Amino acid sequence: MRNRVVPIVAAVVLVACGSTSSSATPLTGNVSVFAAASLTGAFNALGTAFQAANAGVTIKFNFAGTPTLVTQIEQGAPADVFASADTTNMDKLKGDGFTAGTPQVFARNKLEIVVAPGNPKGITGLADLAKPGVIYITEAPTVPAGKYALQALKMAGVTVTPKSLETDVKSVVGKIELGEADAGIVYTTDVTAAGSKVSGVPIPDADNVIATYPIVAVKATTNAAAANAFIAYVLSAAGQAKLQSFGFLSAS
Amino acid sequence: MRREGVPIIVVLPAALGAAFFIVPLVGLIVRSPWGDALTALSAPETLEALKLSLIASLSATAVALVLGVPLAWVYARVAFPGRDLLRALTTLPMVLPPVVGGIALLLAFGRSGLLGAWLDSTFGITFPFTTVGVVMAETFVAMPFLILTVEAGLRSMDRRYEEAARALGAGRWRVFVRVTLPLIGPSLFAGAVLCWARALGEFGATITFAGNFPGVTQTMPLAVYLLLPHEASFILSLVLLLVSLVVLVGLKDRWLGSA
Numbered sequence: 091m092r093n094r095v096v097p098i099v100a101a102v103v104l105v106a107c108g109s110t111s112s113s114a115t116p117l118t119g120n121v122s123v124f125a126a127a128s129l130t131g132a133f134n135a136l137g138t139a140f141q142a143a144n145a146g147v148t149i150k151f152n153f154a155g156t157p158t159l160v161t162q163i164e165q166g167a168p169a170d171v172f173a174s175a176d177t178t179n180m181d182k183l184k185g186d187g188f189t190a191g192t193p194q195v196f197a198r199n200k201l202e203i204v205v206a207p208g209n210p211k212g213i214t215g216l217a218d219l220a221k222p223g224v225i226y227i228t229e230a231p232t233v234p235a236g237k238y239a240l241q242a243l244k245m246a247g248v249t250v251t252p253k254s255l256e257t258d259v260k261s262v263v264g265k266i267e268l269g270e271a272d273a274g275i276v277y278t279t280d281v282t283a284a285g286s287k288v289s290g291v292p293i294p295d296a297d298n299v300i301a302t303y304p305i306v307a308v309k310a311t312t313n314a315a316a317a318n319a320f321i322a323y324v325l326s327a328a329g330q331a332k333l334q335s336f337g338f339l340s341a342s
Numbered sequence: 343m344r345r346e347g348v349p350i351i352v353v354l355p356a357a358l359g360a361a362f363f364i365v366p367l368v369g370l371i372v373r374s375p376w377g378d379a380l381t382a383l384s385a386p387e388t389l390e391a392l393k394l395s396l397i398a399s400l401s402a403t404a405v406a407l408v409l410g411v412p413l414a415w416v417y418a419r420v421a422f423p424g425r426d427l428l429r430a431l432t433t434l435p436m437v438l439p440p441v442v443g444g445i446a447l448l449l450a451f452g453r454s455g456l457l458g459a460w461l462d463s464t465f466g467i468t469f470p471f472t473t474v475g476v477v478m479a480e481t482f483v484a485m486p487f488l489i490l491t492v493e494a495g496l497r498s499m500d501r502r503y504e505e506a507a508r509a510l511g512a513g514r515w516r517v518f519v520r521v522t523l524p525l526i527g528p529s530l531f532a533g534a535v536l537c538w539a540r541a542l543g544e545f546g547a548t549i550t551f552a553g554n555f556p557g558v559t560q561t562m563p564l565a566v567y568l569l570l571p572h573e574a575s576f577i578l579s580l581v582l583l584l585v586s587l588v589v590l591v592g593l594k595d596r597w598l599g600s601a
Contacts, residue, residue, distance in 0.1 A: 161570040225471070227553065230568045253471040254553025255560075257567065265553075269454035270470045 117316040118146035122168050124159040125151060126175035126303070127258040128199065128235065128276075131283045132336035133173070139332065140323050147316050155233045155258040163188055163308060170317040173305045173324075175199075176234035180304045190311065193304035196324045198339040199277040200298050201235075201242050203291040204266050204284070211272045213291050216243060219273055220250040227262055227271040230255040235262075238299040239275035246297040263288060277301065282337035300339070367583065374576040382574035383581065390557050391565035392581070398473060398561060399541035402480035403488075406537045410488040411530070415518075417489070418496035429493075433486040435547075440483055444550025447482060451475075452551075475552035476559050480541035487540055488533040495529025496522070532593055539589045543582065 125133045130153045137149035152159070152169070156179045163169045164186060172189070173196070174180040180193045205213050211224055219226045229236030236255065243250060253271060256262045262274040267287045281290035305324055307317045323329045330340060375382075382388060417429050435443050451458040451469050461467045469475040503525060507517045523530065545563040552559040554568065562582055569575035 157570050227471075230554065232568055232570075252555065254555050255568070256554060257549065261549075265470075268448055268452060270448060270452050 115315075116146050117144045117319055119313045119316055120148045120150055121170045121313055121316045121320050122150050122152065123171040123173065123320065124163060124167070124169040124308075125153055125171075125173040126156045126159070126234070127153050127260050128175055128280060129153065129173055129197075129303070130260070132197075132279070132333050132338060135336070136324060136329055136332055139328070140320055143323075144316070144319065147319075149320065155229075157232050158257075166310070168310075168312075169308045170311040170313055171305065171320055172308055173303060174234075175301060175303055176237070177302055177304060178237070179234065180306065184306070188309050190307040190309045190314070193306040194321070194325060195302050195341045196305045196321075196329070197303040197333050197341055199279055199301040199303065199337075200339065201238055201275055201293050201301070202278045202281050203293060204263055204274050204276045204281050204288050205272065205291060206266060206269060207286060207289050209289050209291065213273050215291065216246040216248045216293060216297060219243075219275075220248055224273055225253050225271045226250055227254040227256060227265060227274045228252045229259060229262060229276075230257060233258055234301060235259045235276060238301055241299045242275065242293060242297050245299075246293075277337075279337040303338075370576050370580055370583065373573070374580060375573040376577075378574060379577050382577045385574075387556055387560075387565065388578060391560050391562045391578075394473065394476070394557065394560065395542055395562040398476045398480055399484075399538050399544075401477045402484055402541040403534055403538040405477065405481045406485040406488045406541075407530075407534060410485045410533075410537075411492055414489045414492035414496060417493045429489075433490060435483050436486045436490075440544065440546030440548075441550050443482055444479060444547035447479060447547065447551040451478065470551060471553045471555065471559060473552075473558055476548055476561060479547040479551045480544045483544050483547050484537040484541040488537040491529050491533030491536060492526060495526035495533075499525045535589055535593050539586050542585065 123133065123137070130151075133151060133153070137151060141147060141149055152162070152167075154162075156175045159169075159172065159174070160179050160183050163172060163183060172180070172183060174183075174193075177193075180189075183189055184193060203213060203216070203219070205211065211218075211221075213219070213221075213224065218224065228239045231237050231240055233256075235258070254265075256265070256274075259276045259280045262271075262276050263280050263284050265271045266274055267284065273291075275293075278290070281288060305321050307314060307321060311317045324333075325341070334340060413432065417425060448455060448458075448470065450456050451461070453459065453462050453468050453470060458469065469478060499522070503521050504517050507521045508514075512520070543563055544561070545567065548559070548561060549564055549567075554560050554564045556565075560568075562578060566575045566578045566582070569578065
């Protein structure tokens with residue numbers, strides 16, 4: 091009799107955490123999640139919630155610029171889940187045969203101009219980035235955010251030469267916080283995450299680019315059950331609510 | 343005549359140790375897209391990054407020589423309280439994560455840094471996002487190698503030559519230039535080359551303090567990193583590796599030849 095209790099409890103726990111996994115065995119082991127730098131805050135929170143519901147699982151995060159993560163996975167880094175900040179890098183990983191199953195979009199994000207607190211340079215839109223005396227920095231075009239920033243500037247008809255092409259959104263926000271640069275283009279969620287240390291200037295929808303975040307299990311995963319459960323949790327109503335509390339737009 | 347065998351307990355870890363360094367090199371060579379090598383190497387961005395790398399690393403070495411040799415001389419010849427602490431502080435970047443060095447440089451020489459804010463408001467001089475910033479970052483990380491090598495040279499040289507020159511009436515500057523410098527020549531050379539090689543490979547402090555923009559602050563290591571995950575970055579890595587290898591092998595001959 092005792093033996094039957096455990097699966098039932100596990101099933102209840104799985105349902106409670108919003109997982110769609112049909113397995114009744116309690117999940118165990120480590121799940122290595124390779125996630126885009128812009129997901130840092132939201133995924134840490136998702137990981138904590140998932141672990142609370144699945145005591146046997148330890149989620150380990152590796153946050154970096156998306157192209158770096160692709161390189162690491164392709165060179166055999168022990169990843170179970172990959173969450174990309176764009177479809178281009180996801181397509182490369184899939185095309186090279188490193189993914190299991192179909193990548194699913196779990197979040198979207200908008201661009202925003204990040205400036206020093208109180209916006210001392212009086213930046214009101216993309217056109218102001220080209221004003222003389224404004225030090226504008228962005229991400230390298232190989233990084234999703236940098237590619238989106240270029241698209242947004244093009245749509246707005248703004249030509250501006252950045253002072254630096256940073257490796258990820260975090261370093262752009264960091265240099266604005268330190269006062270080294272006046273303005274940068276990052277995701278709305280990055281401005282939210284930095285709190286009072288920066289201010290944000292919205293980019294109108296007509297010029298804005300919607301970033302699409304797909305997630306997938308990595309082919310070489312040694313813990314497919316837990317990896318898929320984590321992905322299911324990210325896609326669940328509870329996971330979506332958590333992502334939106336960090337400023338992400340819903341998946342659809 | 344029986345040759346003394348090398349014990350297996352030494353050979354095994356030694357072989358593993360050597361393999362640990364060699365296998366990654368083989369990996370780069372094997373996995374590089376050789377068919378695209380010429381395209382990758384002759385791309386304007388590559389040449390620009392290579393040129394900037396050479397200019398910045400040579401400038402950093404020149405600055406390190408001008409500032410580092412006198413510092414090494416002070417450490418070797420002048421006894422003063424706190425000398426060991428000062429030496430430790432000026433060689434700290436050897437063990438400091440370069441990114442931390444870059445942040446420290448920003449807090450000191452950045453636009454709102456301790457000195458940087460004053461330099462900006464008084465002279466309108468800023469260092470981040472400039473080639474000068476790259477040279478500063480590289481000097482910060484690489485100069486300690488020169489200081490320590492030259493200090494060791496100064497300590498191990500025979501000081502009687504200096505004393506003889508002084509006794510024969512040469513001034514202190516003349517003795518330093520005509521006697522001391524030639525005597526520590528090998529150390530000076532080795533220190534400068536080590537410093538240059540370290541500056542050439544600098545990544546963390548550069549990207550943190552100076553940023554990354556082609557032609558201005560994007561050196562080869564930065565270009566390699568930003569090319570990932572494309573295989574062209576493997577080829578560029580090999581170029582850097584080859585340069586370093588030539589330097590190290592050349593240095594060893596020089597060192598042994600003059601010892």
